Amino acid sequence: MSDRLTLLRETIERVLPEVEGVVALKQGPGGIVAPHLDLPSRPAELEALSLWPKYPVPDTLKIIQKAHPGAKLGVVCRGCEERGIVEMAKHAQIDLANVQLIGLECVTDEATFCRCYKPFTAHATTTVGDKIEGVPDPLADAFLAKSQEERLAFWKEQFLHCIKCYGCRNICPQCFCNVCALEDAIWVETGRLPMPLPPMYHLVRAMHMTAKCVACRECEETCPAGIPLAIQFRLMARDVQQMFGYETGAVIDQKPPQLLVLEEGDYAKTGLPH
Amino acid sequence: MAGLAATFGSGAMTNSIPEFGTDTNCFLIIGSNTSEGHPLIATRIIKAKERGAKVIVMDPRCNQVASWADLYLPFKPGTDVALFNGMINVIIQEGLADQAFIQERTEGFEELKKLVAEYPPEKVQEITDVPADLLRQAARMYAAAKPAAILYAMGITQHTTGVDNVKSTANLAMLCGNLGIPGGGVNPLRGQNNVQGACDMGGLPNVYPGYQVVTNADVQKKFQEAWGSTGPATVGLTVMDMVNGLEEGKVRALYVMGENPMLSDPDLNHARHCLEKAEFLVVQDIFLTETARLAHVVLPGVSFAEKDGTFTNTERRVQRVRQAIEPIGESRQDWQIVCQVAKQMGGKGFDYASPKEILEEVSRLTPSYGGISFERLEQLGSLQWPCPAPDHPGTAVLHKNKFSRGLGLFTAIPYKPPAELPDAEYPLTLTTGRLMFHFHTGTMTRRSKKLHSEVPEAYIEIHPDDAQRIGLNGGRRVRVVSRRGEIVLGARITKRIKPGIVFIPFHFAEAAANALTNSAMDPVAKIPEYKVCSVRVEPAPQ
Amino acid sequence: MEYRNVLTTCPYCGTGCNFHLQVLDGKLVGVLPAKGHVIADGGMCIKGWNAHAFVHDKERLQKPLIRKNGELVEASWEEALGLVAERLGKVKADNGADSIGILTSAKCTNEENYILQKFARAVIGTNNVDHCARL
Ligand code: SF4
Ligand code: SF4
Ligand code: SF4
Ligand code: SF4
Numbered sequence A: 001m002s003d004r005l006t007l008l009r010e011t012i013e014r015v016l017p018e019v020e021g022v023v024a025l026k027q028g029p030g031g032i033v034a035p036h037l038d039l040p041s042r043p044a045e046l047e048a049l050s051l052w053p054k055y056p057v058p059d060t061l062k063i064i065q066k067a068h069p070g071a072k073l074g075v076v077c078r079g080c081e082e083r084g085i086v087e088m089a090k091h092a093q094i095d096l097a098n099v100q101l102i103g104l105e106c107v108t109d110e111a112t113f114c115r116c117y118k119p120f121t122a123h124a125t126t127t128v129g130d131k132i133e134g135v136p137d138p139l140a141d142a143f144l145a146k147s148q149e150e151r152l153a154f155w156k157e158q159f160l161h162c163i164k165c166y167g168c169r170n171i172c173p174q175c176f177c178n179v180c181a182l183e184d185a186i187w188v189e190t191g192r193l194p195m196p197l198p199p200m201y202h203l204v205r206a207m208h209m210t211a212k213c214v215a216c217r218e219c220e221e222t223c224p225a226g227i228p229l230a231i232q233f234r235l236m237a238r239d240v241q242q243m244f245g246y247e248t249g250a251v252i253d254q255k256p257p258q259l260l261v262l263e264e265g266d267y268a269k270t271g272l273p274h
Numbered sequence B: 001m002a003g004l005a006a007t008f009g010s011g012a013m014t015n016s017i018p019e020f021g022t023d024t025n026c027f028l029i030i031g032s033n034t035s036e037g038h039p040l041i042a043t044r045i046i047k048a049k050e051r052g053a054k055v056i057v058m059d060p061r062c063n064q065v066a067s068w069a070d071l072y073l074p075f076k077p078g079t080d081v082a083l084f085n086g087m088i089n090v091i092i093q094e095g096l097a098d099q100a101f102i103q104e105r106t107e108g109f110e111e112l113k114k115l116v117a118e119y120p121p122e123k124v125q126e127i128t129d130v131p132a133d134l135l136r137q138a139a140r141m142y143a144a145a146k147p148a149a150i151l152y153a154m155g156i157t158q159h160t161t162g163v164d165n166v167k168s169t170a171n172l173a174m175l176c177g178n179l180g181i182p183g184g185g186v187n188p189l190r191g192q193n194n195v196q197g198a199c200d201m202g203g204l205p206n207v208y209p210g211y212q213v214v215t216n217a218d219v220q221k222k223f224q225e226a227w228g229s230t231g232p233a234t235v236g237l238t239v240m241d242m243v244n245g246l247e248e249g250k251v252r253a254l255y256v257m258g259e260n261p262m263l264s265d266p267d268l269n270h271a272r273h274c275l276e277k278a279e280f281l282v283v284q285d286i287f288l289t290e291t292a293r294l295a296h297v298v299l300p301g302v303s304f305a306e307k308d309g310t311f312t313n314t315e316r317r318v319q320r321v322r323q324a325i326e327p328i329g330e331s332r333q334d335w336q337i338v339c340q341v342a343k344q345m346g347g348k349g350f351d352y353a354s355p356k357e358i359l360e361e362v363s364r365l366t367p368s369y370g371g372i373s374f375e376r377l378e379q380l381g382s383l384q385w386p387c388p389a390p391d392h393p394g395t396a397v398l399h400k401n402k403f404s405r406g407l408g409l410f411t412a413i414p415y416k417p418p419a420e421l422p423d424a425e426y427p428l429t430l431t432t433g434r435l436m437f438h439f440h441t442g443t444m445t446r447r448s449k450k451l452h453s454e455v456p457e458a459y460i461e462i463h464p465d466d467a468q469r470i471g472l473n474g475g476r477r478v479r480v481v482s483r484r485g486e487i488v489l490g491a492r493i494t495k496r497i498k499p500g501i502v503f504i505p506f507h508f509a510e511a512a513a514n515a516l517t518n519s520a521m522d523p524v525a526k527i528p529e530y531k532v533c534s535v536r537v538e539p540a541p542q
Numbered sequence C: 001m002e003y004r005n006v007l008t009t010c011p012y013c014g015t016g017c018n019f020h021l022q023v024l025d026g027k028l029v030g031v032l033p034a035k036g037h038v039i040a041d042g043g044m045c046i047k048g049w050n051a052h053a054f055v056h057d058k059e060r061l062q063k064p065l066i067r068k069n070g071e072l073v074e075a076s077w078e079e080a081l082g083l084v085a086e087r088l089g090k091v092k093a094d095n096g097a098d099s100i101g102i103l104t105s106a107k108c109t110n111e112e113n114y115i116l117q118k119f120a121r122a123v124i125g126t127n128n129v130d131h132c133a134r135l
Helices: A002-018 A043-048 A057-067 A079-090 A108-114 A138-144 A148-160 A167-171 A200-208 A218-222 A230-244 A264-270 B002-008 B017-022 B039-050 B064-068 B080-093 B099-105 B109-116 B121-128 B132-144 B162-175 B195-200 B217-227 B239-248 B268-276 B334-344 B355-365 B374-380 B449-454 B464-469 C077-095 C110-124
Strands: A021-027 A033-038 A073-077 A099-104 A126-128 B026-030 B054-058 B071-073 B148-152 B186-188 B253-257 B280-285 B297-300 B309-312 B317-321 B382-384 B428-433 B459-462 B477-481 B486-493 B501-505 B533-539 C003-009 C018-024 C027-033 C065-068 C071-074 C100-104 C129-131
Touching (some): A002 A021, A002 A126, A033 A043, A033 A057, A079 A099, A138 A230, A148 B064, A167 A218, A218 A230, B039 B054, B039 B064, B054 B132, B080 B162, B195 B309, B195 C110, B239 C129, B280 C077, B297 C077, B309 B355, B309 C110, C065 C077, C077 C100, C100 C110, C110 C129
Parallel strands (some): B026 B148, B054 B071, B428 B501
Antiparallel strands (some): B428 B533, B477 B533, C018 C027
């Protein structure tokens, strides 16, 4: 398996002189991995380069870009992470013009772990590894096999386990609002465990992820209560695709449906006051 | 954790957190609001439940874990011993005890058996309010599912009968042979992140690092030789005695590092009064805490993000703290501050280059930390003590074939009512506790915008029946009065609490629950009675 | 330009989760989980997720304070440490070592706790060492 890692290291080494830094994974103490910014001045750090487990690198990229606007950066991204970056760019969270995407294609084990429908990149010009096909999502399928009542009971029990860590929101690259509805007592009652029913926290987040979720499954992975959150997002994404013909992260210049606004002239046509 | 030490010879958590996820078949949780006090232990229990493990919660409040547990037993605060005696009674009666374990590994069983015969479930129901049948069900569930783990937190130790409560948990665990096996055990969940480490390092008046007792001549000699000088061979004062000693003039000066005894003392007004009497009070902290405000000198230390070192978690796991940023302003490393004072006072042996060197000295002098070093932690991530040698893998499960004291000791413990019982003047029982959104005295968490906005203000939880009786209707402010003080705060009316009981979280300085609580102490562990005290609640004047 | 993740142990409860402190140009900007950690396994509770928040708080003490005419005023380290050593020395000389009490901390590291109890025993000469965690 040294190939993908070696290839990636060589690729980064090639890219490094052309950029100010490359966001990639690095292995740290006790073998624990985390995102890291490799700098041209410190090539030796690439020794600890790592492939897995994946992390929400789109967010890392955003953090660095916000502090250093205009800096040219490379980023090693998998399919889901590339989709995340593209989607964030559409919402002005990332400046795509200054990013060089280094695509890392996932292997079967990784895709199976992620129940990923698209374990490959689409926009990266430099890629490492061979493209494989997507895998089914057995959890989503099992959910769909349930009756209406069973589905409700399923989520009710799952949400009762929630400890309101906000981890699913914090880690989600698509949850970037400065003022978050989940912290607004009008929507979600604060300071209560178990969270009161109806589970407003989860319903609000589910709604806000329509046409935004890129199925990276970071929320699910970080959920200490083990709630299979991505099932709901996956199914909503399916609906959005059917209804609006929109697939997150797929086409860079396709506007997401929630960003469609009426232009000046359109207001007149509606006959509404403006 | 004096109760466990007396029973097994060691007071630490007997088992490990990962086992809860993989091995435990039944959890008995008492006096721990696990999903708020130790959230990531609670989430392991969720995962265990999904693979079929049973969960029993005993608590006066229906907390989050109780809301999805298999059995929930609400009981009157302070009646823990009766509850355990009742369970043991049922298990013996129904022949569910682990006879082999009792015979091979324990002593004192006959005395226990005789005593618990006096606690049939019906009698226990009268004392605890737990229906006899529910108690029977719980006893059977625990006895049937081996390995079963008992988890408890300060909810049972903060009583005048704290030591008895802990010994009761040990009785039950030994009765069913749940010790020395993965997934079983008696597991005190420590509140603050390094309580275990502070105790391990000899932050106690009776022991040196590694629980080496100060009254032992060999130990005394060992530290005399290692350090060049040391303290007397007599046990020192506990924190309560120190604070009280200030009032009597027995103690004149106090050096406080990173603690806020003002807020954590059970009797706040008394604590302030005593601390004000100090001839000299030094506080080393990162914020101007309530205690620091009373100090003569305040020394700015650094936060966890600015320091290197190790913490020891509740399951004896030693892990690294790593410096991420430079100290803020002119603040200094806490170890350096102490070393500088020590050297100015003529102390020898305080020339360390780094925390790594300090840990090297610790491991030389502390047998249970003998194999723990920065190098190994860097490589392995963590090590659980006892870890006596550099090639030792650490210890996940204590008391595997033998207890530290040899045989495990059953203790026959009669039920004693709490020190203060409700009466006509103070008709409600107050219990205090932790919230997930805050941490201990709130010095750190209340400075985080997110955590603060989650629960910005103190409140009291009261059952609708009691609220109605005193003429409260939703959202009003109330005055809570005990024999020691009174506070005013908002009310949350909820069925999650038993009628007759009220609950106040203890993180808020402006309405410190500790102004109300009782300073009657457990005679052995010297833990003040936070959990039970009698109060009167009345609508506050607008 | 510098971005690092520093693996550390949560300062809040005794569960012992590990997580990463995200450091951007010398300042903490957030917390990131530690996937594969034996306890946290990529998760945290709300406290862990906010563990960086108090570190850069405006109210952090930045200089030693000494009480003068009833008020706490800023002082140099030299003055503050000198005063502590002198006053503790005096209390010890006048009233004996056991008239001094030392509180170690359940929030500080093992190394810091070790050093403070060593100071109490080896330098002050008392076993009046305890911490508030029994509370
Ligand atoms: S939950 Fe909604 S409001 Fe909150 S950050 Fe996500 S998208 Fe924004
Ligand atoms: S909702 Fe979950 S799966 Fe979707 S983008 Fe956010 S973190 Fe990824
Ligand atoms: S990550 Fe899980 S436990 Fe945390 S808030 Fe989200 S659903 Fe709840
Ligand atoms: S993240 Fe939460 S559960 Fe984990 S150690 Fe910190 S406070 Fe405890």
